[in-house]
Amino acid sequence: MIIVVAAIGLLSATVSDEFFEISKNMEIFTSLYKELNIYYVDGTKPGALMKTGIDAMLKSLDPYTVYYPETKIEEAIFMQTGQYGGIGTLVNTIDGKITITEPYEGYAAVKAGLLAGDVVLKVNGKSVEGKKHDDITDQLTGQPGSELELTIQRPGESAPRVIAIKREEIKIHDVPYYALLADSSTGYIQLTGFTQTASSELKSAFQSLKKRNMQKLILDLRGNGGGLLREAISIVNFFVPKGTEIVRTKGKIEEWNKTYTATNDPIDTQIPIVVLVDGGSASASEIVSGSLQDLDRAVVVGAESYGKGLVQQTKDLAYNTKMKLTVAKYYTPSGRCIQRLDYSHRDEETGQVVAKADSLIRSFKTRGGRPVRDGRGISPDVEVKEDDAAHVLKALVENWLIFHWATEYHAKHTSIDSADAFRLTDAEYNEFVAYTKSKDFHYDTHTKKLFDKLKKTAQEEKYYEGSEIQFDELLAKIEPQKGTDVLKFKVQIKEVLENEIVSRYYYQTGRSKNALPEDPTIKKSLEVFASNYNQLLAPVEIKK
Numbered sequence: 001m002i003i004v005v006a007a008i009g010l011l012s013a014t015v016s017d018e019f020f021e022i023s024k025n026m027e028i029f030t031s032l033y034k035e036l037n038i039y040y041v042d043g044t045k046p047g048a049l050m051k052t053g054i055d056a057m058l059k060s061l062d063p064y065t066v067y068y069p070e071t072k073i074e075e076a077i078f079m080q081t082g083q084y085g086g087i088g089t090l091v092n093t094i095d096g097k098i099t100i101t102e103p104y105e106g107y108a109a110v111k112a113g114l115l116a117g118d119v120v121l122k123v124n125g126k127s128v129e130g131k132k133h134d135d136i137t138d139q140l141t142g143q144p145g146s147e148l149e150l151t152i153q154r155p156g157e158s159a160p161r162v163i164a165i166k167r168e169e170i171k172i173h174d175v176p177y178y179a180l181l182a183d184s185s186t187g188y189i190q191l192t193g194f195t196q197t198a199s200s201e202l203k204s205a206f207q208s209l210k211k212r213n214m215q216k217l218i219l220d221l222r223g224n225g226g227g228l229l230r231e232a233i234s235i236v237n238f239f240v241p242k243g244t245e246i247v248r249t250k251g252k253i254e255e256w257n258k259t260y261t262a263t264n265d266p267i268d269t270q271i272p273i274v275v276l277v278d279g280g281s282a283s284a285s286e287i288v289s290g291s292l293q294d295l296d297r298a299v300v301v302g303a304e305s306y307g308k309g310l311v312q313q314t315k316d317l318a319y320n321t322k323m324k325l326t327v328a329k330y331y332t333p334s335g336r337c338i339q340r341l342d343y344s345h346r347d348e349e350t351g352q353v354v355a356k357a358d359s360l361i362r363s364f365k366t367r368g369g370r371p372v373r374d375g376r377g378i379s380p381d382v383e384v385k386e387d388d389a390a391h392v393l394k395a396l397v398e399n400w401l402i403f404h405w406a407t408e409y410h411a412k413h414t415s416i417d418s419a420d421a422f423r424l425t426d427a428e429y430n431e432f433v434a435y436t437k438s439k440d441f442h443y444d445t446h447t448k449k450l451f452d453k454l455k456k457t458a459q460e461e462k463y464y465e466g467s468e469i470q471f472d473e474l475l476a477k478i479e480p481q482k483g484t485d486v487l488k489f490k491v492q493i494k495e496v497l498e499n500e501i502v503s504r505y506y507y508q509t510g511r512s513k514n515a516l517p518e519d520p521t522i523k524k525s526l527e528v529f530a531s532n533y534n535q536l537l538a539p540v541e542i543k544k
Contacts, residue, residue: 029053061326062343064312068322074141076314076322080228082172082195086141087148087165089114093133094400100152101403104170105507112165114152116504117407121160122151144169155404156411174198174227177512178205180212186526187214190512191235194227194284199234203267206238210268216529218522219288220276222302226283229260229311229330236291237262239298241269244333246291249311251328256311272533273298274525277378282306289378290332296368296537300380301525307340307377334364336374369540381536382528384521390489393496395443396436402497405435410504419502419510420517429494433486 033053037044051069058065068076078084088107089100098120103109120128123139140148148165174197178189187209191202206217226232229247236246244262251257275289275298286305292298311328331337341353356375364372373379396402409428416422424432444452455471458464464471486493495518502514516522528536 058323062310064308064310065325066323068324070320071138073320073322076324079324080195080314082174082193082197084141084170085144085146085167086170087112087114087167088170089140091120091133091136091140094403098128098131098133098136102503103507104172105509107170108165108168110507112163114150114163114165115154115407115410117155117403117410118152119155120150120152122149124149125151142167155407171197173201174231175201175205176508178209179513179516180209180214181218181516181522181526183526185213185215186218186529187212187216188218188220188516188522190220191285192224194224194231196228196231198227198231199238202235203238206267214271216272216274218274218276218525219298221281221285221289222276222278222521223280224282224285225280225306226285226308229284229287232284232287233260233262234264235288237264238267239269239271239273239292240266240295242266244295246333247287248331249328250331251311253327256328269297272529274528274533275300276302276521276525277305277380278303278521279306281378282308283310286338286378287330287332290336290338293372293378293381294333294336294364294366296366296370296539299382299528299533299536300378301382301528302380302384302521303386304379304383305338305377307338307375309337309339334366334372336362336364336372338374338377340375340377365540368537370537371540382524384524386520387492390485390492391443391445392485392489393493395441396486396493397496399439399441401436401439401441402493402500405432406497406500406504408435409501416501416505419506419513422498422502422514424494424498424501429490429497432497433483436486437483 033046033050036049037046047069051067054067058067074084087109088104089109090102091098092101093099094101100109100114100116100118100120102116103114120136122128123136128136142148144167146167148167150163150165151160152163153160172193172195174193174195175189175191178187180186181188187206189202189205189209191198206214209217229249233246237244240246240262242262242265246260246262248259249256273292275292277285277289277300281289281302282305286308289298289300289305293300309329309331310326311330312324313327314322314324317323329337329339340355342356343353346353361373361375364374366372451474455464458467458471495515499511499514502510506513
């Protein structure tokens, strides 16, 4: 009894100390804020100053805990719903100009005739010169039904165009594309988000493919950064028996210590499934892929996923503001948490977040006894190593040369082959090569960077003097050659170029159709179905 009383007293003291620290620091912050606004030599803009303080405070925690002022509430809503009022297009700053980069098929921008490559000059008669593309995005969004006037300059035309557009409710689909692949028995569903319609869209796509005699399913979660926890749970529920544990969450407060099970009847517990993941697959994507892997319900193919084992919840704050904050960690059915970065322990010198130490990585078992691990995202059952993008390709994309050439190509060709069949001829690719030769863009290779380091070290250690000719000769051999590299890495560059061109005619759906036939991860998935799918999921025999 004495021990219990002592423990309660200790707990009470700890709680009291914590509340005192909170109260003390709130008082310090309030007085500091007040004195700054009264006495600081220049104007402080109290709202902006407070937001800077809030952002800095939250940044010290993790990148997923975010404050939304009233002006950014639409952004918070969009993350959950995928819906917003606007014209349905992406804009970016290219060569200092606000440019339409991708209009969404079927929405107001396309209906009004806007094209990728159009340069925005004015919004509602006001010049956008010097504006950031985020500012223009805010101007383009608004109440569905409200009208907007854009003055745009189309490449190749001498006079600007004035285009009237009526804003609509825009819904970014979680399933932008699904199809039967060439073998006519394998279904493919691309899931790019987990907003509140993700599970219903996936179910609809699945049932449509089943009616067309789908026998196997490839679920593509590559690049899917996640979203709503409940949608991930619902999607796993489609493929596992009712009552199956799908995921657990553990938080600081009891409310978030939960076990989520399949509460509905599944739609198919037998169809063979391959789930595709990569470094861009995170959060809800990892719940789906990790749970199906732990339950031996699917083979995971691709590359190691991002490793985000944290759960967020949005809280309403005063004056119509919101905060999204991390409230729990999640654990897949085997008991593992795949969180890679430890935000509670940063490097003392740099403040950088470090990955969970290899020595702390633990092994777990799937339902059938296959080994899986925590702390490193979802490791695929079958790894697919894709070639790193060539440095020249990165430079061509980052300098918008592929984008600009696709714009020129579209202006010269009123139509192209179907999205899946379109390929540039050698003559057309050579035209692109000639185009790049006239453009000023630069890039370094790893070899060139190592050479620069070697040269600097040689100069410091007094070995460079007298060896300048040899260094210059070596540099001439390894210096990036734009013209040569554009030919050397033709296969990689041509795929990206074709995909960009196809998007001008067939939009986002066309991108997916064009990429699939040559996708190495899709090819590997088909091989898995044809050869060792059952063996990969077979229970591990326990040696006696």
